[in-house]
Amino acid sequence: MTTNDSNPLLRPATTLPAFDEIRPEHVVPGIRALVKEVEGMLEALEREVNPHGASWDSLVDPIERMQDRLGFGFGIVDHLMSVRNSPPLREAYDEVEPEVVKLVTRIGQSQPIYRGLVALRAQASAGKDLDPAQRRVVDKLIQEAELSGVGLEGAARERFQQIRLELAELSTRFGNQLLDATKAFALDLTKSEDIEGLPASFLEMAAQAARAAGNETATAAAGPWRVTLDGPSYTGFMKHARRRDLRETLYRAHIRRASEGSLDNRPLVDAILRLRLEEAKLLGFETYADLSLSRKMAGTVASAEKLLEELLSASHGAAVRDLEEVRAFMIEHGAAADSAEIRHWDVPYWSERLREARYDYSEEQIRKFFPLPRVLDGLFALAKRVFAVEVTAADGEAPVWHPDVRFFKVRSLDGEEIAAFYLDPYSRPAEKKGGAWMNELVGRSRIFAPAGRKARLPVAYLICNGSPPVDGSPSLMTFREIETLFHEFGHTLQHMLTRVDLGLASGIRNVEWDAVELPSQFMENWCYHRDTLVGLSEHVETKTPLPDELFEKIRASRTFQAGLATLRQLNFGFLDLELHHRFVPGGPQTPFDVQRKVAARATVIPPIPEDRFLCAFSHIFQGGYAAGYYSYKWAEVLSADAFAAFEEAGLERTEAVAETGRRFRETVLALGGSESPMEVFKRFRGREPTTEALLRHSGLAY
């Protein structure tokens, strides 16, 4: 039994969560109590709001207080669902999630609050009270209220509420089924011919997985080895396993994940698309994509598709040439004549061989130079050089949810504390969601300022799924894992280095979806800068830095198969827009027909007939990227163009980098959602963005 007095989920957002105390049994009573408390706040605000003379302090501050109180407690549970998933936690989450969604919808649909906000905006138009940042917050709150159905009455309103609840449940179920389906498959290998080509580190990981599955005597040298659909295992195997039939088996299992039996996401895909369209129509939009784009920087489906088309015409020919190169290489290097047709499960393997032949290095060779602790030191040194902040380990100063999790503090160079973040670096397939992400625990905010301070300081979660340390040696990072870490650190920087004190516009809050990847993708560019990358390196055995010659190969390989890589993202981007814009749920076509239609333009090997990728497309069916996947490319244009400002200043010129970094920090990182993203970009760059730098970096410029 737990009482609310001792429930760690109910502690105020001024303390760090007691991850060492939180148990699944705290979730139901804790979240119920929070919901009740926030309902009380909502009712008080609705009673007191003056629709004719609302002020910022009496209306917007209380809105932030409600969002923060609920978001803090439920955010912790949400976070644990992603990093410490378990049946009891899931059960508790499923029980209370509808109540939270209902309350959030109720706040969003509150007529008294909406009328108060409209009145506040009208007063501000008369030139009173609000500064431009506050004005933007109010505009966005009004827009979000309208998109939350505030204008709906009677049956339409009820139906809208029901759709919201159903969608939340469906996307949670989509994710859980995907996780379970990923866990349910394993390829247990026992013979030495099964593992030909696999690097030693992979075999160690596979033996460890076999031991975790109960095969206690498994070793890297003698097996058995367990290969799974978890990210590092799947991609490692597809790149290195010489056995084509086993790659095919693994590919087919991966592409069919969560598409049959008791873990079938197909009905969920249908239901989600149908409900989203209905939701959009209730709000007066033609399609769900129109709804989604109305709150984004791109603004319209047409402008998002225009950018994708521009990139498609620059990359399709290159992708065809990329594939032809791989095919020629495969045939030349001994693929049997009867299997000379290149298939999906050949591409990663033969691409990796071609890369090794051309650039004469292997991913394995590179990894040895990048033990995680060393990479972190180098990353923090970069943050100091470019953004003038000091990152220091503060392990032990915050409870954590797993022994591998680290805690760091961020200070200005004169020692002032600015922010903190947790880092959860390794993959834990049994309980942790795949991929990498940044999430906020708390944001910078004036109204939660502790005594003697101007604002509450931001705290972030930085989550990666890197290869775990094996048998005592540190985690060795692939180049891709380093890029991912830089990417998520970019998000973390925007959350932490904000100078906005309005809680509803600080950090990444209030930033349009398609602009939010600017700082993250910007940071990836540094991985291709010699001094930076060499600064991250120290060979795990010889302790030597990455040699110049190896760096040059990495840099040259950046544009390797850029056509195929670009096309892959464009395919997802087009598919997502097509499903949410032109697809008719319940009509003659299925979502899988749409997938094939899009693939005909935006892939170079058509999907195999049993391809069920949509059942694992968690970005758009579980995460928030619905009718927004294009934003990766949209933001990449912004981020490449932003990095070009550093190139123009001279990457080797310390002072020029620091000066440009100061400008980047004062605009993109500091202003967050307090100004429109186009204005923020222009403040930094002095002009609107162009695709030139992205095409140049990708080797796709004419």
Ligand SMILES: [Zn+2]
């Ligand atoms: Zn990102």
